[in-house]
Amino acid sequence: EQESLKAYSSLSAVTKDGFSVEIAANIGTPQETAGLLDKGAEGVGLYRTEFLFMSAADMPSEDMQFQAYRGAAEAMQGRPVIIRTLDIGGDKELPYLALPEEMNPFLGYRAIRLCLDRRELFLAQLRAIIRASAYGQVKIMFPMISGMEEWRAAKALYEEARQQLIAEGVKIGESIEVGIMIEIPSAALLADRLAKEVDFFSIGTNDLVQYTVAVDRMNEKVAYLYDYFHPSVLRLIKLVIDASNKHGKWTGMCGSMAGDPLAAPLLVGLGLHEWSMSTSAIQRIKQTITGLERSSCEQLAERLLELDTPAEIRAGLTAFLQQN
Ligand code: PEP
Ligand code: MG
Numbered sequence: 363e364q365e366s367l368k369a370y371s372s373l374s375a376v377t378k379d380g381f382s383v384e385i386a387a388n389i390g391t392p393q394e395t396a397g398l399l400d401k402g403a404e405g406v407g408l409y410r411t412e413f414l415f416m417s418a419a420d421m422p423s424e425d426m427q428f429q430a431y432r433g434a435a436e437a438m439q440g441r442p443v444i445i446r447t448l449d450i451g452g453d454k455e456l457p458y459l460a461l462p463e464e465m466n467p468f469l470g471y472r473a474i475r476l477c478l479d480r481r482e483l484f485l486a487q488l489r490a491i492i493r494a495s496a497y498g499q500v501k502i503m504f505p506m507i508s509g510m511e512e513w514r515a516a517k518a519l520y521e522e523a524r525q526q527l528i529a530e531g532v533k534i535g536e537s538i539e540v541g542i543m544i545e546i547p548s549a550a551l552l553a554d555r556l557a558k559e560v561d562f563f564s565i566g567t568n569d570l571v572q573y574t575v576a577v578d579r580m581n582e583k584v585a586y587l588y589d590y591f592h593p594s595v596l597r598l599i600k601l602v603i604d605a606s607n608k609h610g611k612w613t614g615m616c617g618s619m620a621g622d623p624l625a626a627p628l629l630v631g632l633g634l635h636e637w638s639m640s641t642s643a644i645q646r647i648k649q650t651i652t653g654l655e656r657s658s659c660e661q662l663a664e665r666l667l668e669l670d671t672p673a674e675i676r677a678g679l680t681a682f683l684q685q686n
Pocket of ligand 2: 545566568
């Protein structure tokens with residue numbers, strides 16, 4: 363079983379009728395890129411840069427960040443590396459950055475909100491990422507975007523950082539895709555507008571579920587309500603993928619739903635392009651996808667989207683996987 367799964371690391375994830383998707387890995391440190399290609403990752407779909415900040419005693423300098431991002435870009439040998447800008451606040455604190463006590467940290471001063479407020483911090487990170495783009499296929503992704511203004515403000519600072527580096531004569535990559543995470547329902551509902559301006563979306567189901575169903579993702583007492591198979595979450599995912607396709611952009615997913623084999627027929631049916639997950643999930647997901655037929659997954663997705671409850675949707679997926 364282990365041996366046969368291993369064979370999938372060198373195979374691409376293509377359905378029986380030729381729909382090809384990209385399988386990538388989530389990482390927290392550049393060291394985690396070691397052996398990623400051998401394990402079947404075709405890129406890094408989410409590099410959570412906050413770990414670099416959380417493990418440091420002081421704010422990491424632009425150079426220190428550059429070294430880390432460059433290391434990840436080089437290790438992936440030209441394959442995509444999506445670097446997510448700082449997602450701090452909420453449950454993640456920094457010892458050297460005094461953040462205000464908040465009644466509702468998950469609804470508060472975190473991620474892109476903090477970065478847009480602390481311009482210098484954000485510009486240093488953007489410069490470090492753009493510099494790393496000279497050493498691989500780096501893409502940038504902003505977390506916790508809630509609407510157009512935030513996206514545009516973040517993109518403007520990215521442009522500012524890029525222009526600074528060009529003026530300084532620093533070596534940078536030729537083209538960098540800039541995208542956003544979709545993990546707040548307000549952004550999912552605006553996907554058709556955002557899709558005109560961004561290069562890509564990456565759906566963060568971990569937070570998207572939390573904010574859609576109003577369930578703290580860490581609270582055991584209400585964990586029974588936390589389910590990415592909630593029909594409302596599925597509607598949002600469909601909106602986002604359809605909006606990106608309509609505007610010639612692509613959608614990925616880096617929340618834990620992407621690594622769940624049970625979700626695979628549904629996500630193939632909805633046309634998800636890039637799947638990013640923990641490394642340990644890659645082989646199993648590739649095995650599942652290669653056994654699927656996109657056309658029947660599309661019919662399945664259509665049926666599942668008509669169902670009322672997560673339990674019915676799970677049951678539908680379980681039955682489908684048993685028959686296919
Ligand atoms: C998510 O919210 O789904 C996500 C991938 O980001 P994180 O888990 O780091 O919040
Ligand atoms: Mg998140």
